[in-house]
Amino acid sequence: MPAHKSVSVIGAGAWGTALADVAARAGRKVTLYARNAAHAAQIEATRANPKLPGVRLDPTITVTSDIATAADAEIILAATPAQHLRAAVIHVAPHIKPRTPVIACAKGIEHGTHRFMTEVIAEAAPQSVPAILSGPSFADDVARGLPTAVTLAAQDETVAISLVQALGSATFRPYHTSDVRGVEIGGAAKNVLAIAAGIVVGRDLGASALAALTTRGFSELARFGRACGARTETLAGLSGLGDLLLSCSTAQSRNFALGIALGRGEAAPSGKLAEGAFTAPVLVELAASRQIDMPVSRAVAAILAHKLTIDDAIEGLLTRPFKAEG
Ligand SMILES: NC(=O)C1=CN([C@@H]2O[C@H](COP(=O)(O)OP(=O)(O)OC[C@H]3O[C@@H](n4cnc5c(N)ncnc54)[C@H](O)[C@@H]3O)[C@@H](O)[C@H]2O)C=CC1
Numbered sequence: 352m353p354a355h356k357s358v359s360v361i362g363a364g365a366w367g368t369a370l371a372d373v374a375a376r377a378g379r380k381v382t383l384y385a386r387n388a389a390h391a392a393q394i395e396a397t398r399a400n401p402k403l404p405g406v407r408l409d410p411t412i413t414v415t416s417d418i419a420t421a422a423d424a425e426i427i428l429a430a431t432p433a434q435h436l437r438a439a440v441i442h443v444a445p446h447i448k449p450r451t452p453v454i455a456c457a458k459g460i461e462h463g464t465h466r467f468m469t470e471v472i473a474e475a476a477p478q479s480v481p482a483i484l485s486g487p488s489f490a491d492d493v494a495r496g497l498p499t500a501v502t503l504a505a506q507d508e509t510v511a512i513s514l515v516q517a518l519g520s521a522t523f524r525p526y527h528t529s530d531v532r533g534v535e536i537g538g539a540a541k542n543v544l545a546i547a548a549g550i551v552v553g554r555d556l557g558a559s560a561l562a563a564l565t566t567r568g569f570s571e572l573a574r575f576g577r578a579c580g581a582r583t584e585t586l587a588g589l590s591g592l593g594d595l596l597l598s599c600s601t602a603q604s605r606n607f608a609l610g611i612a613l614g615r616g617e618a619a620p621s622g623k624l625a626e627g628a629f630t631a632p633v634l635v636e637l638a639a640s641r642q643i644d645m646p647v648s649r650a651v652a653a654i655l656a657h658k659l660t661i662d663d664a665i666e667g668l669l670t671r672p673f674k675a676e677g
């Protein structure tokens with residue numbers, strides 16, 4: 352019997368709703384928190400969330416907009432966008448019990464502070480035990496019960512193991528690790544690289560170019576990760592290479608879809624969260640401060656900031672001096 356009986360999910364978007372279903376499927380008592388009372392009431396009454404069309408919420412899940420009610424759980428999943436994580440955790444922090452695991456489910460790096468997701472949690476809720484969940488997993492697939500595998504990291508691996516026991520099921524398989532930094536870097540960087548991959552597809556550069564871009568993208572993700580102390584096996588695992596492959600292969604990825612639109616010279620899809628657009632400038636700043644070469648991410652950041660045209664970015668990447676692979 353898992354040690355943790357109850358789970359609360361903060362953030363009732365697509366991912367938070369899917370994760371609430373995951374936890375219910377694993378047999379936990381689940382509360383889903385939406386900060387907007389009308390939104391919470393609508394989800395509670397209809398058992399549906401417009402952010403996740405066609406999915407019915409598990410009947411055992413309670414939906415609330417009361418933060419104290421949401422905080423009364425043995426595990427907190429924080430499923431807001433990365434740039435909203437700090438505010439969400441600060442809001443719940445005064446109500447949680449000491450040593451409650453708070454799992455970051457967002458993929459990104461905080462603007463201004465350059466903090467990774469578990470660092471944000473540690474600062475916003477110092478009495479909590481930060482952890483991170485990341486990997487190739489579209490909310491829609493997860494909510495439909497399609498098979499998914501992810502990585503769950505906590506500094507203390509016994510904590511990660513207990514969280515895996517609490518959330519895992521036959522259709523949602525978390526693998527545990529203590530390599531927190533590796534997991535947070537993989538999830539953040541892959542979104543930026545998925546935009547680049549989408550641009551390749553939007554510009555009709557061909558399948559060979561897409562494979563080359565994805566592989567060279569992984570090379571810079573791994574270079575950055577290793578320089579930040581991440582383990583190679585994590586970077587090459589589900590939360591790194593696994594998620595990169597998913598997000599660079601299908602327009603189901605919002606980041607890839609944004610890239611396709613940019614590549615075609617079209618407007619960005621409206622109302623869709625593409626975390627890579629927020630992560631790109633911070634990732635590039637961090638890489639520069641550590642003298643790590645990330646040419647693909649740099650090009651994405653420059654395109655998004657309107658400092659470089661797509662054609663100039665492509666030409667710039669293709670005319671770099673030849674070098675050893677690595
Ligand atoms: N949608 C997906 O397939 C997956 C998303 N993720 C990650 O999960 C994070 C959230 O993404 P989505 O759920 O897709 O976005 P979304 O746009 O569907 O939902 C975000 C939700 O967070 C809520 N929110 C924002 N600030 C809040 C706060 N301070 N307190 C409480 N709620 C707050 C918003 O009201 C919204 O309901 C992102 O970092 C994303 O990369 C990770 C894996 C899969």
Ligand SMILES: O=C(CO)COP(=O)(O)O
Nearest residue numbers: 486487488489604605606
């Ligand atoms: O992180 C995800 C899948 O693992 C979701 O990807 P997008 O945010 O690009 O849709």
